[in-house]
Amino acid sequence: MTTTLEKPVDRPLPYFDDRLIYEKSRIGARAWRVPKNDVKSQPAASYLSGVALRKTPPVLPEVSELEVIRHYTNLSRLNYAISTTFYPLGSCTMKYNPVMNEVAVMLPGFREIHPLQDDNSVQGALALAKRVMDYLAEVTGLPGVTLHPCSGAQGELTALLVCKAYFEDRGENRHLVLIPDSAHGTNPASCAIAGLKPVPVKTGPDGLVDVDDFKSKITPDVACAMITNPNTLGLFESRIHEVAEALHKNGSFLYMDGANFNAIVGVARPGDFGVDMMHINLHKTFTQPHGGGGPGAGPICVCAALEPYLPVPRVVEDKDGYRLEEDAPKSIGRMRGYGMNFGVMVRSYAYMRRLGAEGTRRIAEFAVLNANYLRVKVGKHYAVPYDRICMHEFVASSKKQREKGVHTIDIAKRLIDYGYHPPTVYFPLVVNEAIMIEPTETESKDTLDRFVDAMAKIAQEAETNPELLLEAPVTTPVRRLDEVKAVKEPDLKFNCCVWEPT
């Protein structure tokens, strides 16, 4: 009988100095110096007489350059990342981030241009943006494109504002949005800001939107519906065109959350099956690296009727070349400071050019192939509630293992010991003990097979030593963390702030 959890991966702990950069600080230590001021001038203070100056200087780390290099190099090694391990985080499309894109974005001609330069001095940037727009219009089948939004969530909000502006222009005040109960939380959150009220729609027993329930909720007050397709169960909403037709008959629009676009890109175009607007997470489908939580970008693509309402500035091409258009009478306006997350566009552009027409279709084909292969193989050891051909991801459940007292969280944590980043867990909410797995197209069969082996071994461990699994992970620099303590005794900065929660 085993008494401790074995360490399945013979992986030495990364070097781990627990100290924060502040705890390495020594008064007077320096790393980098600005060149001496060669412009003849007075000391700064003399130019700032009469202005309120800082009384207490900010406390910042005082360390040597080597200390900085070592500190952050070692911190980076504490992360699991796509570059080091399989990362099947469902709904996040953790595909390989081509390294050439990082080289492209660092070209001085891209990184050293200012957003207020004259258009004629940034023709390359605007041309690149326009080509990204043309590509997105082609893959979505929706002609109106803006690259403006900061992220998927802001893309969503932008689209809702565009939709609202359309109706206002017609003197209509529609305020309802139909949203399936399996939707991502940003959908209702974005509605709230756009002054729209979400109306939940049920998911049927087949894991798809209940079309009858949906149709029964269409009233003259419905501005649009927000549907994620494929949905968060990894299933294609195969009656989406019926839903679209019913909405269109009512004068309403269909918004598609493009979070899962990786499943269909190149194979089906949302514009063809009745979608009127969608956002695209370039950090998912178009391989902008996730960066530990961004940056991303959330361009939106819309049908011709909604195009006049898109935000400014807009990239326009005419006989004199490219320019940023600021004045558009029907536009909702500006959503952020400057035009777009340009660096994200550079990476996505390089990726799009690498793929071309054929490679674009291969994304969806192999993402779906990989997901189905895992669904079948993982399904031998775990429950798969909607066990049929899925799209780019599927949702398993630890229902079987729960009988032994092992929950999804334990399986997720144990996967870490096998060297894998866990899948998305406890989402979507419509599945109990959900384990949402999205392998993406860039993973090889060999990687998937090894992952299946780990999942099988964990299922076995859940059978024979269920109580031990609650100990996982055992191979990480820290073990399971007390999240309740973090909330009850907020400590959000170094040294000086534990207080009573208000």
Next chain:
Amino acid sequence: MPYVPHTEEDVREMLAAIGVRTLDDLFTSIPKDFRRSGLLDLPPSQTETEVMRDVTDLASWNRNADGKPCFLGGGMYRHLIPAAVDHLQSRSDFVTPYTPYQPEVSQGTLRWLYEYQTMIAELTGLDVSNACMWEGPTAFVEGLRMAASVVNRKKLVVSRGVHPHTRQALRTITKYLEFEIVEIPLGADGRTDMAKLRAAVDDRTAAVGIQSPNFLGVIEDGAAACEIAHGKGALAVGSFYAISLALLASPGELGFDIATGEGQPLGNYLGYGGPSFGFFATKKEFLRSMPARIVGKTVDREGKRGFVLTMTTREQHIRREKATSNICTSNTLMALRGVIYLSMLGPQGLKEVAEQCVEKAHATAERIFASKGCAPAVSGPFFHEFTVKFEQPIEKVRDRLARREILGGIELRRWYPEYSNSLLFAVTEANTKAECDMLVDAAGGIF
């Protein structure tokens, strides 16, 4: 095919395991009418070499600021960036993970975010910082939105000195939140007219919003704005230039309740305006109303220190339509550049950068103002960005600047018709003496 590793044999075995014959069989849930058999109308696939040639060509069409005199500002500034920033930030184990949902394998990200929150709290002089936002302007908008929800009022009083784009974004984003937005004009010195601000702030006011230095580069009287706001039970929300916080009174010292700002000057390139990051800090009593992600310290089951995402009940994936914000994916990697930058500079380095910005800007401005036909458009105190009103037609001045390949300045009449024939110039430590001389010559009209 690029980035798809499968061999033909792999595909055969996998299809067999699934129990289908072809890849197309995997897509039968998509109705036939909408499934495309052929390829889309896109260019053919290219090799890495071909794509690099293409993007290098596109990049070469842009006139960039590398090694050229750049005096453009307006919220985005060209500062020197230590080599360590590019080097460390580009480490793939920082670049390719996602949001640290699984803290045991994300301590790297979580730890530097905790350091980041400490640095931002220190710079702003406030109690708590979130784990970064998208960019400066939207951080400011979120600050005003948060203030409105904290004090439960709907009126926002915002200075016209706030970046015009930020004010435009505020109106777009909050259009349906039934806010009443009142804009306060600037006085002859380019500062917010405090008498008019005082008159506009009343018992219905949720927040006073100002930017300092403001869009004209003028340092505002932040303490007065806070006093006016607090006098009526409103919050004071500010947008600040990060580098200036090393010298100027911190938002906390001035009395601000919420401090936001553009993170780009902290170790990020201009990058045509994005992605950068936004910082956001507030007082501890408002912690639970703060938007975006927050990292907190805790312990693991063995009592070892560790870090986690915390207070997630504020966020959209739990609270849905009642969330404090819809922000989800933020601009984390750009904030990492900020953390490395601040670690490399330290308090002394940052102070020296700030001082040099002030010194070079003021010395250059004085020389321009000494030239014939050049005067400041506004008289208030500035930090590193200043206005010049020209007697000559502005087109002539711009032509002289362009001929010397000088980037900048920004023409003010685009947003402020009252400042006709005026340009806005920013000078930083990155500008050399030779560049400053060129600017003086070009602006001053010496050929």
